[in-house]
Amino acid sequence: MLHFIYRLWGHTDYYADNDSGKFATIELYHWDFGNLAVDFVWDPLTLGQWLQPTQLAEYDVIISSSGAWAGMAGETVDWYRENLEAFCERIETAYSDYQPDATHNQTRIFLTAPPYPPLLTGNSVSRRDQRTNPKASVWRDTAEAVVSNHGWRVVDQFDRAMPVMLEMLASDGLHLSPGPSHTSIVDEVIAKAGLC
DSSP: OOHHHHHHTTOOOOOOOTTTTTTOOEEEEEEEEETEEEEOOOOOOOOOOOOOOOHHOSSSSEHHHHHHHHHHHHHHHHHHHHHHHHHHHHHHHOOOHHHHTTTTOOOOEOOOOOOOSSOOSSHHHHTTTTHHHHHHHHHHHHHHHHHHTOEEEOHHHHHHGGGGGGGGGGTTSSOSSHHHHHHHHHHHHHHHHHHH
16 A cells, blocks of 8 residues: 555655555555545455445545455455455445436456465465465456456556565565565556546
């Protein structure tokens, strides 16, 4: 998240710190950039219960990502598909119920989960992480099918970050460490959100 905020502050390079853990409680975080307000909620299972439908309907743009935690815990692809489908439907229903006279559609962007390094070190071993790149690629394809069916725009972090996937071993072995892939991912999110 901080990579996105860092870019909105006007930086053209990438945010050089690993932001894992800085937003690790499920609550609303807020930033203002002039006439642009950004809210962020870390919701590891994309249950979407952190905001009421009226709040969901107020956003012009919703950016979401899902799969990392469920994949780590060993959830099935069917569970993931059903959970993501319910999440998309909840947002659609909120918007149509509370913005029936809207003159524009709500922009929705989904970031696929990034790739994962071999589970050799750190937290990945102690947590018995069950994520693998073959599994992540299936989940990526599943997510793209579900969210595209609901009109979401997709940013494929898995594809963009695969060339630098081993860099994750330099940090905690779980999180995509800061690097060149972040710049292109954040730029694509900003472009698809219509913020450029």
